Structure formats: C-alpha cells, structure tokens
Amino acid sequence: MSYPCTDLDSFMAGLRKRNPGQKEFHDAVQEVAADVLPFIQGKEKYGTECLLERLTEPDRIITWRVSWQDDEGNVRADRAWRVQFSNAIGPYKGGLRFHPSVNQSILKFLGFEQIFKNSLTGLPMGGAKGGSNFDPKGKSDHEVMRFCQSMMTELHRYIGPDKDVPAGDIGVGAREIGYLFGQYKRLEGKFTGAITGKGIAYGGSAGRTEATGYGVVYFMKEMLATKEDSLEGKTAVVSGSGNVALYCLEKLIQLGAKPVTASDSDGFIHDPDGIDEDKLEWLKDLKVNRRGRIREYAEEFGCDFHEDEKPWGIDCDVAFPCATQNEIDEDAAKTLIKNDLIALAEGANMPCTLEAQQALRGEVLYAPGKASNAGGVAVSGLEQAQNSQRVSWSKEEVEERLQEIMREIHDKCREYGDSDGDGEIDYVKGANIGGFVKVADALLQQGVV
Numbered sequence: 001m002s003y004p005c006t007d008l009d010s011f012m013a014g015l016r017k018r019n020p021g022q023k024e025f026h027d028a029v030q031e032v033a034a035d036v037l038p039f040i041q042g043k044e045k046y047g048t049e050c051l052l053e054r055l056t057e058p059d060r061i062i063t064w065r066v067s068w069q070d071d072e073g074n075v076r077a078d079r080a081w082r083v084q085f086s087n088a089i090g091p092y093k094g095g096l097r098f099h100p101s102v103n104q105s106i107l108k109f110l111g112f113e114q115i116f117k118n119s120l121t122g123l124p125m126g127g128a129k130g131g132s133n134f135d136p137k138g139k140s141d142h143e144v145m146r147f148c149q150s151m152m153t154e155l156h157r158y159i160g161p162d163k164d165v166p167a168g169d170i171g172v173g174a175r176e177i178g179y180l181f182g183q184y185k186r187l188e189g190k191f192t193g194a195i196t197g198k199g200i201a202y203g204g205s206a207g208r209t210e211a212t213g214y215g216v217v218y219f220m221k222e223m224l225a226t227k228e229d230s231l232e233g234k235t236a237v238v239s240g241s242g243n244v245a246l247y248c249l250e251k252l253i254q255l256g257a258k259p260v261t262a263s264d265s266d267g268f269i270h271d272p273d274g275i276d277e278d279k280l281e282w283l284k285d286l287k288v289n290r291r292g293r294i295r296e297y298a299e300e301f302g303c304d305f306h307e308d309e310k311p312w313g314i315d316c317d318v319a320f321p322c323a324t325q326n327e328i329d330e331d332a333a334k335t336l337i338k339n340d341l342i343a344l345a346e347g348a349n350m351p352c353t354l355e356a357q358q359a360l361r362g363e364v365l366y367a368p369g370k371a372s373n374a375g376g377v378a379v380s381g382l383e384q385a386q387n388s389q390r391v392s393w394s395k396e397e398v399e400e401r402l403q404e405i406m407r408e409i410h411d412k413c414r415e416y417g418d419s420d421g422d423g424e425i426d427y428v429k430g431a432n433i434g435g436f437v438k439v440a441d442a443l444l445q446q447g448v449v
C-alpha cells in the first residue's frame, strides 16, 4: 500500500487485515473513509500526513478484568475496556456501555464515531468509548454497585477532568453513573467533574438526561425546515424505550407529532392512537423506576405487542431508531421508503447498516447518528464547563444552548454536504467531512504525535 492511501478499497483492505473480525469497526471506518479520502486527495496541506491512517489507530486501548461478588456470594468475572481514540481537540470523551454484546470491535466503532461527533459539536472534546460485557438487567442494586465500584477501582487511573471524561450509554444510566462517581471520588480523594451524566444533586447538568433524545428531534426539525416542512401532525416510528427513545418521544409530542411505537429487546408496541403525554409518563415509570418490559405497555393501554419484531414495517412519515446498532437492514430501509417515509434521524449509534444507509441516502432526508445524536455529548460538554466554573445553569439555558448547537451541526452538514449548493444535503458526507476538518487541523498543528 502506498502512503498516504487514496483508494478506498486498498485502504479498507489494509484496515481489515490489521483489525481482523471487527465488522462493526470496519463498517464505521468505511462510512467515513468513503467521504474523507476523496476530500483529502489533492489538498496540499494534507500531503503525506496520513491523517486517516493515524485516526483509525486508537491512541490506546486499556482492558482489564472486573471481579465482583453477586448476592449469592459467587465471585463473578467480567471484561472491561476503555478505548481512548483521539485527544487531538480535547480530553477524551465518550460513554460507557454495559451490555453482554460489548466487545472490542463495538467499542472501537463507537470510539471512532465519537471523534467526529464531538468535533461537530464545536466543543473541545476528543473521542473515546468504554464499557463491559456485564449485564445490569436482572441484577440487584447492590450487585450493580459492587460491579461499578470494582470497575472504577481500575478505571480511575486513566480518567480525570483534563484527561478522559466518561458518561453513560446503553445499560449505564443515573444509577450506574452515581456508583461509578462515588467510587472515583473515594479513590481520588477529590470532587472533580471526571464523569458526566451525574445527578443534579452532585454536579450534573440540568437537561443532560433529555439532551440526546431532544437533540435528535431538533435535528429532524432542521432537516424538515429545509423542505419548508415541520413535525406538526407527522406520524413517527421510534425504536427503543431507554434514555434516548423516551426523550425523543417527549419532544415529538411537544412539537405536535404523533409517535406510535416504542420497543425493547423483546419486541415493539404499536399504539395507532399515539403515545401521548400521560402514556409517556407511565412508560417512563415502567422503564426507569420499575425496570419493566415494553409488553406491559400493550397490556396497560390495549394495543398490539409484536414479539421479537422491529417497528420498521409500520406506516410513518418520520423514523427515529433509538435502540442499538444495526437495527435497520437494507430490507427494513426499503420498506420504510416504500411506505413513503420522508425523513430518518438516528438516535442510536449506527442503527442503519451500510446497505440500509445506501438505500436511504438520496431517497429520504437521512441524518447519521454522529450528527443527529450529538446533543447528549454536547450537554455533557456543557456539564464539564459548569463543573470547572462551579456554576449551574438553568434547564431553559441548557435547552437553549442545545438547540443552538444542533442548528450549528446542521449548518456544518449543509456546508460540507451540499458543495454544489443545489439545496440537496448529503448529511452523511456533511457530517463526516465537517467532523474531520477540525480534527485534521489540530493534528497538522501538533506535529507527528
């Protein structure tokens, strides 16, 4: 292979050879490289810097065993990782995921995406991701606490407010963040903003819980506005019923749309009358407080539950995948298009496979997660700023800033994704190049490190 590599096939062949078996990571890089390689080509300043080769190699991956004791006294051992991908534009930043499917490939794909997402927010945050194959589902609070304390006993060496600032993700919500932060504070002997997503009582930001879900809907609003359209009266299909999905549903209802689905790993509910404010409050209580299953919604409100199915066959105007990666394949994408979908904004990270993306791009307004779900990390960045200044902004102030950031990300996508100025924005290209340029400039200015 010649350096720097300018041909996508050769670049990807090299990457696959160096990272065997890491399909999720390959797919995430391929999506970015397909836009960035042609952009770099012929630009003198990027010359022989091999920027994409450097950016696809994490700064470091830390991996360790987490031993903990369950309520029956059995000693259990899980695996944990922190992938510190790039701190070119700021301290490492990215969530922790607890789910049995977690492995190095998934964390590398998420960490790589995070570099570009964090850059798009305009805030000084590098890219990282971490987590464990520990499954909090069905565990008691005490078991979760013992696991979190054991995990942090190793992790605390590698993080800190100027070094690496983890947050939540799948399986890591308010409870887990509290336990992780408590142990960090105990080990370090100081109270610093080394984790975001904290409770309001101990340094969390107003509006952080809502930020990702609200941000996705704000981004959708911006996309529809380019077609002089709005969310008012639109039927929306949403997947998931976790943090992102719940607040995506909330903002959709506030802006006059009619969401008709929600899901979990058991299946989805279809409520043709729409999930309204009261039903959403019930659903939040089910999922956040009672840790129940989505089928209980169908029993409570007398609608259909589709076991082991995904909601993409339901007629809708707008779609919001908010559960996990690869939940929309090519067939599902084609079904959505056939049913006259207008727009799709990703709440989850890489919920559309590469083939689904190809089907959607150009057919509907399509926002990739690194742009549309950046609201969460953006408000995490605002939490870091408040912690350093020892101030707390109001919920209204944070929401105002969140809306502004989502507008600016949309503007960046327009700047780099509509280069011929015909008004048709390629949001994938816009997000990839818009996220890349700032990181690339930082790398160029910092020399060969």
Ligand code: NDP
Pocket: 168, 169, 170, 171, 172, 173, 212, 240, 241, 242, 243, 244, 245, 263, 264, 265, 266, 322, 323, 324, 325, 347, 348, 349, 373, 374, 376, 377
């Ligand atoms: P939660 O753990 O709060 O919720 C995840 C939801 O997705 C649950 O309903 C869960 O169902 C469902 N789910 C998880 N795995 C699967 C699976 N393999 N198949 C079907 N359903 C599944 O996570 P979040 O809401 O925080 O995260 C959702 C997505 O959004 C992830 O891709 C995450 O990376 C992304 N994201 C999150 C951000 C945040 O601020 N939280 C920021 C940016 C992106 P069940 O309970 O049955 O497992």
